[in-house]
Amino acid sequence: MLTAGRYRLQDVIGRGAMGEVWRGVDEMLGRPVAVKLMLPQDSDPTAVSRFRLEAQTAGRLHHPHVVGVLDFGEYEGRLFLVMELVEGDSLARVLAHGGPLPAERVARIAAEAAAGLAAAHRQGIVHRDIKPANLLLDADGTLKIGDFGIARFLDDPGAALTATGQIVGTSLYLAPERALGRPAGPASDVYALGCVLYQLLTGRPPFQADSPLAVLHQHLDAVPVPPRQLGLGLPPAFENYLLGLLAKQPEDRPTAEEVADWFGRGAWHGAPEPLPQQLPGQDAAPSGPPVVDTQWRTTVHRAAPRRPRKPSLSPSRLVAVAGGAALFVLALLAGMAWFAPDEGAARDPQAEPSVSASVSPEAAPSPGAPAAVTSSAQPAGVPAGGGGEEEQEEEDEGDE
Structure with missing residues (x-):
């Protein structure tokens, strides 16, 4: 013909x-x-x-x-x-005849499909019907997206439910916001792609039920079973990122361009990433090999920048500062005593009071603490425990 x-x-x-x-x-x-x-x-x-x-x-x-x-x-x-x-099969036929695919191949499909979606989104085009039947593989395995602009689902899900033969297939990949009657956006395509990737890895879509309406409720309320709980040997980074594509809120999902970049550079393997640079006021890291964070960094969105902390003293620095202040005070008092006028030279040597050291019962030393020294005789005009103001000041400085 x-x-x-x-x-x-x-x-x-x-x-x-x-x-x-x-x-x-x-x-x-x-x-x-x-x-x-x-x-x-x-x-x-x-x-x-x-x-x-x-x-x-x-x-x-x-x-x-x-x-x-x-x-x-x-x-x-x-x-x-x-x-x-396109001389090849759709992913729907691949699933029907071969079952689940290895993570390496799914990661390549994810990168290529997301790149095609990103190109469409940049043109203001939303596919609205991403599913295995619309993702085609050519002879060398390269993925191509087909059926742009064909809305299998109307914007009103209530009306779409009456469209025989359309809801059954598409409802398995329908984003929650579309189930609520909201217009499809780029994030809706990303969610649908996440459903497809989940099915390619596990052999089943993330949500299944006896009726399309029940599937819609699951998209809205249910949490998908992590693939590794189904016995799948999947890197944790891959699993966490995949579950991020299935986030209920559109703003919590990555963009198609981010998905293409993440899978394209092999981040799904889950290699540890370096810790962030030191913030102002933090102690410098000890010399040696660089420290790496062994946590899987699979967060979809960039975290809000943290405010620098105010500089603070560590306990070791606080002790050092306090000790230095005490030594300074002691040195100052010693200097004052050394250069003070010698009043004792004008006195009668026989009248010079004798001084003996004793432990005051009221100041019994605790284990490991120095004993308190008191004077048994004081010069005239000086109360017992003379020099109390200076000694108290000294003690106060030590307490600080």
Whole structure:
């Protein structure tokens, strides 16, 4: 069958609610193509505009991980869309025939799918229907995103529930905000991608139930089972980041560009990262090999910058400062005593009072503490325990 005078259709390779996809050849350029023909949509008055939207949105994207649009038109009353032919299976077929995939391959799929989504998001395009059937692998395993602009789910989930054949597949990958009737945004695509990655790793989507409505409730309220609890040998960094893609609040998820970068640079292996630089007022780290943080750094969003702490003295420094102050006071008193006038020289040597050392009962020393020395005789005019003010000052300084 020849369409539009140049596209020779060979066999059907896919079918959806809106159209069927044929393998074909562009006889004018002599290259293989995929041609999507729109099916009659008597019950859906928006079908034509949605089909045109797919052509317009995908036609604006030129990215290695997005199925390219080559032509669009109408032939014998049917709209058609010509795309590059992806010679490979969809992830839906890969799951159906091969089961779960190893972490290494899933990480590559995650990086490529997120890169394609990031390109779309930069153009203001939200896919709204990321699922295994719309993620295609070409002959060398490179992932390409297809079916841009086809809204399998209407913005009103209540109306979508009545669309037979649409809710069952899509509800498994529906972001919580969409289940609440809110418009789809870039974060909705990231959530759907997280659901797909979870299924590629474990062989099952994160949420399953007997009805689409029950699945929607799980997206809103349930916590996905960590893959490692299902017996999967997955690096902790990979698991934590994956669960971050499934965060209930859109603002808690990374962007598609961040996802592509994280998986693309191999962070999913979970290599420890260096600790942050020393903050002002902190003690310098001892010399030696650099200290690394062995905690898995998989937080999705950047933490708010911490305010520098006010400089504070450590206990060892506090003791050193107090001891230095006491020595200074003692040195000052000794100097005053050394250079003070010698009043005793004018006295009668026989009248010089004798001084003996004794332990005061009131100041019995505690174990390891020095004994208190008291004087048994004092010069005239000096009360017992003379020099009390200076000694008290000395003691006060020591207490400080």
